[in-house]
Amino acid sequence: MSKTNLNALFLGPKSENKRFFSEMLRFLMEDHISWRENFHPEDPPLITPEEHDHASFQDTLQKTREVLVDLAGRLEMSSNPWFSPRYLGHMNSDTIMAANLGYMLALLYNPNNCAYEGSPATTELEVEAGLQLARMLGYDPDKAWGHITSGGTIANYEAIWVARNLKSIPLAVKKVSPDLVSSMSDWELLNQSPGWILDLMDRVKAEGCFEEVRDHSIRGRGMSEFQMGKILVPQSKHYSWNKAADILGIGLQNLQFVPVKSDFRMDIKALAHAIDQNAAQRIPILAVIGVVGSTEEGAVDNIHEIAALRDTCTAKGISFYFHIDAAYGGYARTVFLDDQHRFLDRNEVIKKFQRPDLNWPCIDLYRAFKAIPQADSVTIDPHKLGYIPYSAGGFVLKDKRVLDLISYFAAYVSGQKDEMPGLLGSYIMEGSKPGAAAAAVWTAHELLALHQDGYGEIIRCGIEGTANFFQALRDEPPITIKNDRFMVEPLIRPDLNMVDFAFNRIGNVDLNEMNRLNQAIYNESSFRGGPLYANEWIASKTSLNRREYGEAPLPFIEKFGVPTSQWEHVGEVFVLRSTVMTPYLMKPSVFEEYHHRFMQTMRKRLSKAVTQF
Numbered sequence: 001m002s003k004t005n006l007n008a009l010f011l012g013p014k015s016e017n018k019r020f021f022s023e024m025l026r027f028l029m030e031d032h033i034s035w036r037e038n039f040h041p042e043d044p045p046l047i048t049p050e051e052h053d054h055a056s057f058q059d060t061l062q063k064t065r066e067v068l069v070d071l072a073g074r075l076e077m078s079s080n081p082w083f084s085p086r087y088l089g090h091m092n093s094d095t096i097m098a099a100n101l102g103y104m105l106a107l108l109y110n111p112n113n114c115a116y117e118g119s120p121a122t123t124e125l126e127v128e129a130g131l132q133l134a135r136m137l138g139y140d141p142d143k144a145w146g147h148i149t150s151g152g153t154i155a156n157y158e159a160i161w162v163a164r165n166l167k168s169i170p171l172a173v174k175k176v177s178p179d180l181v182s183s184m185s186d187w188e189l190l191n192q193s194p195g196w197i198l199d200l201m202d203r204v205k206a207e208g209c210f211e212e213v214r215d216h217s218i219r220g221r222g223m224s225e226f227q228m229g230k231i232l233v234p235q236s237k238h239y240s241w242n243k244a245a246d247i248l249g250i251g252l253q254n255l256q257f258v259p260v261k262s263d264f265r266m267d268i269k270a271l272a273h274a275i276d277q278n279a280a281q282r283i284p285i286l287a288v289i290g291v292v293g294s295t296e297e298g299a300v301d302n303i304h305e306i307a308a309l310r311d312t313c314t315a316k317g318i319s320f321y322f323h324i325d326a327a328y329g330g331y332a333r334t335v336f337l338d339d340q341h342r343f344l345d346r347n348e349v350i351k352k353f354q355r356p357d358l359n360w361p362c363i364d365l366y367r368a369f370k371a372i373p374q375a376d377s378v379t380i381d382p383h384k385l386g387y388i389p390y391s392a393g394g395f396v397l398k399d400k401r402v403l404d405l406i407s408y409f410a411a412y413v414s415g416q417k418d419e420m421p422g423l424l425g426s427y428i429m430e431g432s433k434p435g436a437a438a439a440a441v442w443t444a445h446e447l448l449a450l451h452q453d454g455y456g457e458i459i460r461c462g463i464e465g466t467a468n469f470f471q472a473l474r475d476e477p478p479i480t481i482k483n484d485r486f487m488v489e490p491l492i493r494p495d496l497n498m499v500d501f502a503f504n505r506i507g508n509v510d511l512n513e514m515n516r517l518n519q520a521i522y523n524e525s526s527f528r529g530g531p532l533y534a535n536e537w538i539a540s541k542t543s544l545n546r547r548e549y550g551e552a553p554l555p556f557i558e559k560f561g562v563p564t565s566q567w568e569h570v571g572e573v574f575v576l577r578s579t580v581m582t583p584y585l586m587k588p589s590v591f592e593e594y595h596h597r598f599m600q601t602m603r604k605r606l607s608k609a610v611t612q613f
């Protein structure tokens, strides 16, 4: 087959592919209609033509029409135009047409992926999609496992669920079968690597006391009997980690934030220091979380350095679970893979871009993506860079043996390969869940392979569009409004496809005033500025504060001539935030046109803000 043509992938900003979309939708709906009709054709229709003539029948249909037209109106009035390059805000753009159609089709079958019985078709699709993700992330598909969650939040919970239960196993073994861990102290037992613990579990299973060990682990005994220590997350973490620490009984006080540097990547020296300091106080590390694509800045932590640090620590007798939160950036790994899913040389990745002069990825990014399979598990969201409709997150495990720690009903899940898809509900967080979401993910993965010529193609477009936007912001000459001149600066060179940026009046050294200006622009650039459908340009925003980020944002405010003392005094900088997921801004001519409109809009918004103050 020839290469995927991106122009044929989406309904399109102007519904350019409407004919194909309508035809396919009609075909699929009629296919489903026949599926019902042909189910035991010997059964007669239960709704007869005479029924149709009842006034109440006609009334009900009329009411159905009215309600649906009402719904359409409400959606049209107040929804985000994600399909348009005028929308540059959250991680949203058009979603893949095949995924939308697959979702709508599967919806009519209403599969429930909690149990195989309620979803023989889509449970298999969910587990297949999970394995496709595992392979893309660099795991061995024979050992790995993955599935579709409702989102990154739930996937992160599953990571801590697993890490927590795993950490408690060696101590449980000591209670139940002390001979297996005879010469080891509690501290040593709390500092074994996940691989070592899983091997220990195999021995426990061989001895026939696995159930008993599990009952003596955190799962059976609860948190009060264990001192599991800290979860270390970078300051740039998503707030689902706070929720995870709360819900899973870890406690917020055991969530420790590792400083990020001014590029918003985790400071690895600070991480090493945090681990050492805790160890010195005999506090174990439950897990270290690396972020691939921070939610607010799009920054990618140096995963290779975290992995290397874990190896060093393990050798020193301090080990921990390593999870990567790649909810946002995970799919970008497709850019690095050839069609056999081999990790490419950096030069080959660079050359695939229309603009190799971008030199993307830098060496750290390259190494970070390469090192992903060294983590024990990964969160990755198809409903972000996978261009899939909600709700589709993903949780992927390097070693599926850990499922036995969390499973209900079927013990020894991992031993029975054929049974695997059976009862998803017995070893995931959720219960009943839409098979349609899994079907949408699977459909898109089948259409667009998870490597450089499939998904990699769209993601490269996003990265190049982002680079265009970043460069334009950097090159923007001062904007004159009446007697004032304004400058704009991006926060960091984007690691992926997000640009944060802010405006300031040239000469203004007051951070509060700068924040008010950007807040006023955001108000106009969002649902707050009136009906979204009439809005000329839509963005999102974020606020970086000193409590959460320490001094990391300081070099940014200094670019505007705002002094350090203001940072200490105000402690917060408000920025506009644009994710460039739309594939269309890669083309220079399209970019020029949209950028021109963007600057016109910004000029209007600056003028309005100036007259307001």
Ligand SMILES: *Cc1c(COP(=O)(O)O)cnc(C)c1O
Residues within 6 Å of the ligand: 150, 151, 152, 153, 154, 156, 238, 240, 291, 293, 294, 295, 325, 326, 327, 328, 381, 393
């Ligand atoms: C979006 C995001 C999450 C949460 O994912 P949801 O799908 O919104 O639940 C977690 N971590 C990171 C880094 C994210 O960007």
